Amino acid sequence: MITVSRLTKQFKTAPRKEGRFKALRAMLSRDYGIKEAVNDISFSVEKGEFVGYIGPNGAGKSTTIKMLSGILHPTSGEVRIDGLSPHSQRRQVSRRLGVLFGQRTQLWWDLPVRDSFDILAAMYDIAPTVKTLRIKELCALLEMDPFMDTPVRKLSLGQRMRADIAAALLHDPDILFLDEPTIGLDVTAKRNIRAFLRTINLELGKTILLTTHDMDDIEQLCSRVIVINDGRIGFDGTIDSLRDRIGLPTIIRVTYRKEMALPKDDWPMRLTNRTGLTLTVECNRKQIRAMDALRLLENLGEIEDVHMDEPDFEEIIHRVY
Numbered sequence: 001m002i003t004v005s006r007l008t009k010q011f012k013t014a015p016r017k018e019g020r021f022k023a024l025r026a027m028l029s030r031d032y033g034i035k036e037a038v039n040d041i042s043f044s045v046e047k048g049e050f051v052g053y054i055g056p057n058g059a060g061k062s063t064t065i066k067m068l069s070g071i072l073h074p075t076s077g078e079v080r081i082d083g084l085s086p087h088s089q090r091r092q093v094s095r096r097l098g099v100l101f102g103q104r105t106q107l108w109w110d111l112p113v114r115d116s117f118d119i120l121a122a123m124y125d126i127a128p129t130v131k132t133l134r135i136k137e138l139c140a141l142l143e144m145d146p147f148m149d150t151p152v153r154k155l156s157l158g159q160r161m162r163a164d165i166a167a168a169l170l171h172d173p174d175i176l177f178l179d180e181p182t183i184g185l186d187v188t189a190k191r192n193i194r195a196f197l198r199t200i201n202l203e204l205g206k207t208i209l210l211t212t213h214d215m216d217d218i219e220q221l222c223s224r225v226i227v228i229n230d231g232r233i234g235f236d237g238t239i240d241s242l243r244d245r246i247g248l249p250t251i252i253r254v255t256y257r258k259e260m261a262l263p264k265d266d267w268p269m270r271l272t273n274r275t276g277l278t279l280t281v282e283c284n285r286k287q288i289r290a291m292d293a294l295r296l297l298e299n300l301g302e303i304e305d306v307h308m309d310e311p312d313f314e315e316i317i318h319r320v321y
């Protein structure tokens with residue numbers, strides 16, 4: 001559905017510590033620097049996938065999304081959306097694509113939400129009956145009724161984000177590019193938006209590429225994660241395979257009913273603490289499966305309680321960056 005082949009984007013950058021006009025002259029001459037914002041990346045996304053596209057600040061995420069949606073032209077390489085080029089076949093591609101940049105709104109600031117939707121519907125040539133039905137559905141799903149007649153500038157951030165998501169879905173695209181859809185939202189608003197995105201992915205089969213700095217978004221929504229760092233892809237796979245690759249330990253705390261035996265030296269886990277009848281061990285999922293670890297712990301005595309802490313996802317991502 002989405003194919004990215006050897007995609008590169010270079011930006012010209014003015015030399016530093018130059019005056020304004022010197023910098024301009026440098027841009028026009030050959031005396032400028034080159035920033036490789038995206039450097040030879042390739043990946044493809046199948047229909048119905050929910051992919052997290054993550055990386056530290058300045059890694060090249062927005063630049064990629066802009067090339068994928070036809071806003072920016074690649075320096076080299078190719079993007080295909082359903083076999084079409086987002087740049088040369090922009091109109092056809094835009095019918096299949098919904099794009100959201102969470103930091104900016106695509107709605108008209110001074111107009112009521114309803115009027116913004118009307119303009120967008122006209123731009124996408126949506127028939128009036130279809131438009132009415134779709135707005136009604138989106139209104140119900142995103143609970144927008146209370147603010148449909150409010151000017152966009154008066155909406156809370158959570159309301160504005162819901163209206164923007166509805167705007168991106170108004171023409172019923174199959175593919176969604178979401179750049180920071182939960183930025184700045186409170187816990188409840190985030191939870192509601194995640195639930196909505198999960199529904200449209202699972203029940204309506206929308207293909208979603210999500211850029212976010214919120215690792216809970218990724219962990220709760222994405223079946224696959226692509227990590228970009230300094231313009232290059234550093235990882236592409238499932239969250240579980242990312243956990244395995246980084247290899248942070250799972251921590252298991254076991255409380256026994258009565259005095260237990262202690263592990264032998266050749267144990268495949270590390271005993272980190274013993275307090276009374278409680279043992280804390282670290283095990284690496286690459287070396288031992290959780291079920292096997294529990295079996296070994298059972299051999300030491302009768303277990304009363306088990307607590308298992310998976311490595312923190314933020315910590316895993318921190319190691320990848």
Ligand SMILES: Nc1ncnc2c1ncn2[C@@H]1O[C@H](COP(=O)(O)OP(=O)(O)OP(=O)(O)O)[C@@H](O)[C@H]1O
Pocket residue numbers: 011012013035036037055056057058059060061062063064
């Ligand atoms: N128009 C431009 N001209 C010059 N450099 C640019 C331009 N746009 C982006 N860059 C540079 O390209 C790099 C990648 O930027 P991009 O906005 O894609 O990063 P990002 O991963 O989206 O970052 P963030 O998480 O902070 O939004 C950065 O170093 C940025 O400064």
